[in-house]
Amino acid sequence: MEKKNKIELFDTIKKSFGKLSIGGKIVWVLALFGILLVLYRYAVGLGGATNLSDGYPWGLWIGFDILAGIALAAGGFVMAGTVHLFGGHKYHSLARPAILTALLGYLLFIFGLFFDLGRPWNLWRAIYSWNHASPMFEVAWCVMLYTTVLILEFMPIVLEKLQLNKLLALWKDVVPWIVIFMLGMFTLAMSYSFVWALIMVAILLVWEISMRKGWMPRDKQMPIILIMAGVMFSTMHQSSLGTIFLLAPTKLHLLWYTPIIPLLSLFSAITAAPAMVTFESLMSEKILKHQSKFDLISSLAKWMPYLLSFYLFIKVADIIGRNVALETFTISVQAISWWLEVLVGIIIPLIFYITPEIIKTKGGMLWASSFVVIGLIWNRINVAVVGIYVDKWDPYYPYWIEIFITIGVVAIGLIVFKWATENLPIYEHETAPTA
């Protein structure tokens, strides 16, 4: 009897695998291979699965899975903020896919942490063992709290699907209090000061009570406080991932080591957010056959020239202000990589976005947004890998296992994204929000 069940299960797996397109099969194989390699990493320790060393303790996983992954998830808070806080209601249909990507990005990031950290089972200890001098402490708290915010933001999508209306109403009622508690605790942990924590709680209480009393307009679908918390945690998280590198003044190359790296880190993520939303929307049209909203994407694209040129401006002003502009003309891996980052990630897409002939077409739009996304990933890899130089140690290159685990993580992301868009109301959600 049991044997028969096993055979049936095997058959269904075989059948559903057979139904996949070639691309789908490759993605599944890569995902499974990645998981096998993660198990191998646990069996042999980090040394056997990576090229990391005591001189280069961070590598591809930090640069790509963690820094780039989180930066690309910025679409979630940028779109949620635009729609619910800044009156960009017309972008509403772009917000849900962006929140889904952000949630997936953060969950994958946590999965990434579990194989990158040497002792991941201790991760929760950041809850009680505080060190507010550490940028990594800020990162750890932001990860925990913003992931919670994203889950809360995502919950109505699931509750809607399951038609649990009572729970949905309860969710709307309870969420603001949870958020106020989280932000209060976060402020306390970051400042070690009850006064600051109380100020934060007081501000949020004023908004929440004003909304409940009907003085302040209330979003009927989404608690404003929740969206605010998303923007606040993200702002702190994106910038703190830059702050981390301020503690490596003798190791990170001058082209990237700047006192304003937290700002650059935050701003580059915001700049790439509309591009990432565009890239995703056009790619899902290609692969998952969801009609993309090209008019909305086009109006998002109008922001890109401003965002890109402002990012370029502060990046160049920083290089000149710190008197290291000439470094970019030296012949070194770092200088070449800096130029590629700036050309691919900023200058080429900027030209694309200001050329109407290119940006009017879906193909041109896809190229322009792809360049921005690649440039952002490139920047994060530059900061975490290419730009790190440690005297007397053999330079670090990722080991093939590191590369295939990273590819596996991306593959898992694609599989879950596809499943979610097919089974949850991500794209179909059409009801216009009422202010």
Add this chain to the structure above:
Amino acid sequence: MKALLIDSTRCIGCRACQVACKEWNELNAEETTFFSGKGYQNPPDLSPSTWTLITYNEVEVNNRFDWVFGKMQCFHCNVPACASACPVSALEKTEAGPVIYHASICLGCRYCQLACPFKVPRFEWNKIIPEITKCTMCADRINAGMEPACAKVCSTDAIVFGERDELIAEAEDRIRKNPTFYIHHIYGKEEAGGTCVMHISNVPFNEIGFDTNIPMDPIVSKSSHAMKPIPYVLTGLGLVLGGVSWVVNRKKELEKETKSGMEG
């Protein structure tokens, strides 16, 4: 605060300190080969089972080559970059001076390794349950009123243990009495904001394996401009975001009211 003063001119390279360190801290021996490091330096580098190491440096002194020995180990900074970096305070600067490690709360994120300007902490890369390892300045011995194992066994008094201020005075005194012999610098007096392991030498420090580009402020001061504004930014965002959404959404409401008013 307790500290160590290490005088390279007194060191004869006997490595008794290395042996004593392994014995007290119960560290494994390492299988090494001859000339795997510089000259007779052995083992070649610090590792999870080698917390201190005498470096063998061939340096030109008075027109002839000479061995000059340096000592590698944790510097026990006054404001340690590793302890500032650690998200869960697994690394702790004790009042007595030593920087110690609590493995039970460590996440294994290795940020301490990135932050340490002296590149000292070593990670157990090949263990399934790895730890960060480094010299503890024999904190357990210090607590028991003893001196660190390496200082105890040093036969030439190249390693001296004592109060930090007194050791600085001692080092300055030695340099003052022999000004043409010593380099006029106490390595560790100000490096990275000052350390509890200090060195004096008769050859430039970069020639015996020390990094001379280390900032003179605590490493954590490099991030204070980014960390201090956090509560201001947070509460500022709380005010601005709420305010903006109030104004924007109220405007929308008014537009809608006038519209429906016109229709009605």
